[in-house]
Amino acid sequence: MTEHRITVAGVAVDTRHWIGGERIASAGTFTDVSPIDGSALGDIARGGPGEAAAAVAAAKAAFPDWAASSRAERARILHAIADGVEKRIEELAIVETTDNGALLRSHRRGVMPRVAHNFRFFADWLLTLDHEDFETRGHTNHVSWDPAGPCVLITPWNAPLMLATWKVAPALAAGNTVVLKPAEWSPLTASLLADIAAEAGLPAGVLNVVQGYGSEIGDALTSHPDVRRISFTGSVPTARRIAESAAANLTPLSLELGGKSPLLVFADADLDLAVDLAVEQYDNAGQVCLAATRFLVEESVAEEFTRRFVGRATALNQGDPRDEATDIGPNIHSRQLEKIDGFVQRALAAGARAVIGGHRGDGQYYAPTLLTDVRQDSEIVQEEVFGPVLTLQTFADEDEAIRLANDTRFGLAATVATGSRERAERITSQLVAGTVWVNCFFVRDLQAPFGGSRLSGVGREGGTWSFDFYCDLKNTVTAPNGWKNHG
Known part of the structure; x- marks a missing residue:
């Protein structure tokens, strides 16, 4: 030097x-x-x-x-x-x-x-x-x-x-x-x-x-x-x-x-595709403003979705980002790691359950985490974590799915997985978001408007x-x- x-x-x-x-x-x-x-x-x-x-x-x-x-x-x-x-x-x-x-x-x-x-x-x-x-x-x-x-x-x-x-x-x-x-x-x-x-x-x-x-x-x-x-x-x-x-x-x-974007998974969705979309949310160690960090899954397929997701997520390779085989790298800074862990530990103390993860790794690495048994009004559901931490909630019908999806202070993005074009049109027209992806994620064209609603x-x-x-x-x-x- x-x-x-x-x-x-x-x-x-x-x-x-x-x-x-x-x-x-x-x-x-x-x-x-x-x-x-x-x-x-x-x-x-x-x-x-x-x-x-x-x-x-x-x-x-x-x-x-x-x-x-x-x-x-x-x-x-x-x-x-x-x-x-x-x-x-x-x-x-x-x-x-x-x-x-x-x-x-x-x-x-x-x-x-x-x-x-x-x-x-x-x-x-x-x-x-x-x-x-x-x-x-x-x-x-x-x-x-x-x-x-x-x-x-x-x-x-x-x-x-x-x-x-x-x-x-x-x-x-x-x-x-x-x-x-x-x-x-x-x-x-x-x-x-x-x-x-x-x-x-x-x-x-x-x-x-x-x-x-x-x-x-x-x-x-x-x-x-x-x-x-x-x-x-x-x-x-x-x-x-x-x-x-x-x-x-x-x-x-x-x-x-910031964002606290939802991924809505309906029972008629291609579940393999939905799981692919869900696993993508760990991209960049969860440090993506557009990430769909809140999984909202229709009750009838929630158990199967969770099973498949866990199988895929636990197979991800976390390690040195310079290695071609690595899927998840470190979080940016020790202060950010403290913030992420604080969110998770407070959620666990409030009754959330870690299906996977829920803890730090070595150095500045945080284990990919999925939390269930979370309340809609809880901090972990309402506030942006900006780390590899996702939540899963279930819904009974379209009305509940839309209510849960829109029930935050944010409105940056949303992702919808469904096999019905008509349902997709109904749902997307009611979501508060600057960008909505249907059966895809992170497809961006520079000629499209980009930005967020609300906060x-x-x-x-x-x-x-x-x-x-x-x-x-x-x-x-x-x-x-x-x-x-x-x-």
Whole structure:
């Protein structure tokens, strides 16, 4: 290791901020730790109000030229960034696995290719973004999407680079400049993204990356009067603080927050398919906001569903995420592990039964858990755990299934397993959720709206919805007459 640079699995990563096209150190640092074995990966620049102000100033200075650039030029550079990501997929995958503990095979085959796709999709969508002109009493209405200004993007630790670029790509495509603040538990691939963007020709100051704790740098970013958009993915309590911080400047917010999503299994469902969907909920050690953590199973098939699920779940291989044979890796941090175990132990003390799991493993691993005999109003059913912990309840009919499914403060997603198209249509029309999957899970198209209802979020992004958020929409109305003829 040299000053300001660490080596992670053979990959060099700069630990400083990226502000205005330069690497900037801070007086203080924080230690980044791998959840795989608890080893220290390195000391990361710990930003505060000074770094926040510098990053926003750089974004503000770079905004006029970037906003004035053509759609074709912005699209070209975004495609060049995607090219850079694709050239470094293996490096990005191993660094992120080491940093956040998610499966290496998933990063290689799905997550990092999706990072590149995020840039390509929004680059291409930008070139087709249009609204047909329309007339009002002979006057022509023309809708345009104008760049809004500097954007602050605050991203989570469970899929750091993929979720960061889900925000960065449309913000840049829209003609905005960006200050990206990655989660302090998984900051490394954001630093590599800064390198890739610079190599692709993105002008200095258009993308800035600052690291640190939310309480020290996050508040300074979200309260800054020159910030014109804030997008955040994370917890409800943090979102409330961000909203309060942004309120003084009326800065528009996009918030993608927690979930307590249901998986509804009806008696007419293909049970093997339903079990496949259920086992998928342990993906990323349960650290997925969209996970259907509440199984709601029709009484007549609950025993058979449970039997098959237990057989599949207990066969999962938990271990080192760098091993191709591993199905479940570690949880991100010792504090998160304490939180997960606290939820489970309180549920067990209140009368829940652990069909499988219900305890810690070694290190930062938590045993895949399924709890039954849980009350609808209990903490374990109502609050997001964000770990490999699922609950199972039964229902007698459709009305009870819908009531149980909707009876939380959240509304991010829902999954339905049924063999009846008519039932699927009845059920999905009544579910409170931003996304509903029927006989499938985690099928996502970037042109679809994404977001949550209730405490699961504010707003929608994806396709044109992303540009609606990251732009100032303008309607220009032109009279049919009044032009002077200059010949």
